[in-house]
Amino acid sequence: MKRTPLYEQHLALGAKMLPFAGYEMPIQYAGIREETLAVRRRSGMFDVSHMGEIRVRGKDAGAFLDWILSRPVQGKKTELVSYAILCLEDGGAVDDLLVYRFADADDYLLVVNAANKDKDVAYLRQMLPDWRRRNAGMGGATLIEDESELYGQIALQGPESAHFLAAALREEAFSEDFIASALAMKNYRSLKLERPGKPVPLILSRTGYTGEDGFELYLPEAETEAYWKRLLSLGVTPAGLGARDALRLEAGMPLYGHEMSESMNPLEAGVGFACVFGRDFIAEKTMREGQVKKLIAVVSESKAIPRDGYELLYEGHPVGTVSSGSFSPTLDKGIAFVRVDKDFPDDAETFSMEVHRKEQPFRRIQPPFVKRG
Amino acid sequence: MSELRNDRSYSKTHEWLLVKENYAEIGITDYAQNELGDLVYAEAEPAGSVLETGDLIGSIESVKMAADLYSPVDGEIVEANTAIEDEPELINQSPYEAWIVRIKLTNPEQVNELLSAKEYDEFCRGGGK
Numbered sequence: 001m002k003r004t005p006l007y008e009q010h011l012a013l014g015a016k017m018l019p020f021a022g023y024e025m026p027i028q029y030a031g032i033r034e035e036t037l038a039v040r041r042r043s044g045m046f047d048v049s050h051m052g053e054i055r056v057r058g059k060d061a062g063a064f065l066d067w068i069l070s071r072p073v074q075g076k077k078t079e080l081v082s083y084a085i086l087c088l089e090d091g092g093a094v095d096d097l098l099v100y101r102f103a104d105a106d107d108y109l110l111v112v113n114a115a116n117k118d119k120d121v122a123y124l125r126q127m128l129p130d131w132r133r134r135n136a137g138m139g140g141a142t143l144i145e146d147e148s149e150l151y152g153q154i155a156l157q158g159p160e161s162a163h164f165l166a167a168a169l170r171e172e173a174f175s176e177d178f179i180a181s182a183l184a185m186k187n188y189r190s191l192k193l194e195r196p197g198k199p200v201p202l203i204l205s206r207t208g209y210t211g212e213d214g215f216e217l218y219l220p221e222a223e224t225e226a227y228w229k230r231l232l233s234l235g236v237t238p239a240g241l242g243a244r245d246a247l248r249l250e251a252g253m254p255l256y257g258h259e260m261s262e263s264m265n266p267l268e269a270g271v272g273f274a275c276v277f278g279r280d281f282i283a284e285k286t287m288r289e290g291q292v293k294k295l296i297a298v299v300s301e302s303k304a305i306p307r308d309g310y311e312l313l314y315e316g317h318p319v320g321t322v323s324s325g326s327f328s329p330t331l332d333k334g335i336a337f338v339r340v341d342k343d344f345p346d347d348a349e350t351f352s353m354e355v356h357r358k359e360q361p362f363r364r365i366q367p368p369f370v371k372r373g
Numbered sequence: 374m375s376e377l378r379n380d381r382s383y384s385k386t387h388e389w390l391l392v393k394e395n396y397a398e399i400g401i402t403d404y405a406q407n408e409l410g411d412l413v414y415a416e417a418e419p420a421g422s423v424l425e426t427g428d429l430i431g432s433i434e435s436v437k438m439a440a441d442l443y444s445p446v447d448g449e450i451v452e453a454n455t456a457i458e459d460e461p462e463l464i465n466q467s468p469y470e471a472w473i474v475r476i477k478l479t480n481p482e483q484v485n486e487l488l489s490a491k492e493y494d495e496f497c498r499g500g501g502k
Contacts, residue, residue: 016410031411032436242410242437303458305414305434327413327436356416356432 004049005152005224013238021114023050026240035243036250036329039210040370043158044239045231048216049224052117052148056124057107058141064131065099065108068124068282070266070275073099073108079189081205083274085266086112086120091286092262095120096254096271100190100203109147109203111218113256121146127282150200152224156231157214157239157247165204165215168230182215209244211251211372249335250328252297252368258308258323259295259337267291268339270367293339295323297367300334304355312338312362313352319344322353330370336362375404375497378469382484383493384445387501389469392484396451398472399430401442404497406468410435415461417453417473424448424476426483431473433461446483448476 002023010017015026026047028035038044056065062074070085078101086094095116100109112120124144132139156165162183169179182191182204190205198220208214219227232238245255254260259269266275268291277288300306306325311318320340328335351362381391387405391398406412414434424430424444431442431453452475457463463471478484488496 027437028410033411033413036436246436303414303416305439307439327434329413329436332413 002050004047005221006047006049006228009225009228009232010047010238015238015240018241020241021050021117023114025050026238028240028242029238032240032242032246033329035237035239036246038237039158039212039239039243039247040330041158042237043156043160043164044237044243045228046155046157046239046241046244047153047228048155049152049221050114051153052110052112052114052120052146053151053218054110054112054117054121054124055108055145055147056110056142057102057104057145058143059106060135060138060140061106061108061142063135064128064139064142066281067131068127069099070281070283070287072276072279072281073101074105076101078103079185079191081188081190081207083188083271085260085271085274086110086123087281087283087287088262089282089286091265091283091288091290093256093260093264093266094123094262096256096260096266096274098205098207100192100205102192102201116256117146117148147200150221152219152221154217154219154224154227154231155208155210155214156217156236157208157210158212161212161214164231164234164236165217167234168227171230171234172227209251209253210247211253211368211370212247213372246326246329249324249326249337250330250368250370254295254337255324259339264339265290265292268293268295268342270295292342293320294342294344295337295367296320296340296344297365297369298336298338298351298353298362299331299365299369301361301363303334304353304358304360305334306336306353306355306362310336310353310355312336312340313354313359314348319351328369335369337367375402375407376469377403377490377494379490381469381490382445382487383490383496384443384487385496386443386445388442388445390445390484390487391472392478392481393475395477396475397446397448397478397484398475399442399444400472401433401464401468402493403468404501406465408501409433409438409440412461412464414439415457415464415473417455417457418450419453420450422450424450430476433464442473444476445487446476447479449479450474451477
């Protein structure tokens with residue numbers, strides 16, 4: 001079982017630890033409900049050091065990624081962070097990820113789900129020769145490296161994140177100019193700082209998985225604990241994977257393995273915004289034409305809580321299965337994403353689900369379940 | 374560490390049973406409520422339900438997990454605790470006061486086959502499964 005650089009911190013905080021993607025991870029500290037509400041109202045922080053970082057660089061790295069990702073990444077501004085799908089030829093998803101760009105053209109960092117990291121590295125390495133064969137003369141110097149062990153990562157999320165980030169950076173003696181640049185970042189932008197003697201740059205991005213304002217901090221592995229302790233002493237609430245899952249579902253965000261997978265077309269997860277068609281990439285036809293389902297969002301109208309795998313009923317007939325179901329601490333109600341047929345009527349509003357052997361009412365809503373702020 | 378009470382018996386599925394004058398109360402242990410985390414849902418089976426050992430007496434849920442509760446003995450439910458249905462967090466706060474059901478015992482000698490506080494404690498330290 002692997003441990004992140006923050007393992008001792010979690011134990012000291014009395015976290016409930018459970019194995020996740022081969023790591024011992026904190027599921028909760030004070031409680032999922034308390035942590036979720038702290039992120040919605042103030043600021044919380046997550047140890048996400050278990051996530052994978054895959055470096056793809058060298059001549060033609062961008063062209064290769066353009067081919068294998070759901071959207072092109074070449075030629076964009078360095079500060080842009082792109083959410084994209086790593087695609088199978090048949091239109092399925094190997095993973096969903098964020099693409100960061102370094103200053104040199106053809107130097108990219110893919111941040112991937114912890115559980116898929118080894119699979120993603122193997123897939124990229126397997127597909128590169130394929131792509132090279134189709135593009136004679138290209139990709140000879142493209143390198144794919146697993147840099148996950150070099151980075152620690154903290155996600156600072158909530159309406160007061162900017163305040164806490166600034167305070168922490170100030171205490172770490174960063175210049176006011178740098179702090180101002182960090183705070184001025186818009187959504188899906190990043191800032192990178194190479195520092196002499198450090199194995200990897202410091203990367204800050206205005207990204208997150210909670211639906212609130214927030215930042216993700218990528219740190220040299222050895223510095224992760226110091227940043228965590230600083231943020232803790234400033235008053236940020238530590239939050240675990242339990243709260244992380246409640247928050248992302250409330251925010252209407254998909255989770256790989258639930259809303260998309262190798263056998264579930266990503267368009268069915270509502271991530272069409274991350275797909276650019278009408279170009280020559282690996283899944284151009286198959287992904288665009290392969291959508292057979294769509295997601296709808298339902299809220300419980302009773303105390304019943306929907307769970308993964310439960311069947312949704314419309315006028316007494318089963319019409320779909322819950323892909324992610326949970327209790328929303330913010331709404332104080334059960335919420336769920338349900339996969340239904342692509343052509344299921346948009347005006348259907350009232351549903352039911354069997355929960356604890358009783359038929360319980362559910363109402364369809366337009367996601368997200370909880371809006372920012 | 375989890376709290377234990379010596380005045381009652383325990384099951385390997387983390388229920389406690391407390392014999393009172395003409396009924397027994399059943400709830401979940403401190404160890405169990407701690408494992409589950411903040412409870413957001415609780416429901417007891419209704420009065421009148423006739424139970425054999427292992428039959429359903431209620432359901433409780435935390436944000437992430439749903440758990441069914443089972444009777445450790447044969448009996449009949451005489452009262453369901455409605456307070457916990459409105460405030461499931463009572464079970465987290467006072468697991469040994471927030472009973473789930475009160476039952477009439479069909480075979481009172483079954484209580485002797487349950488675990489003592491000490492035996493339950495050892496069971497939990499050994500993994501609790």
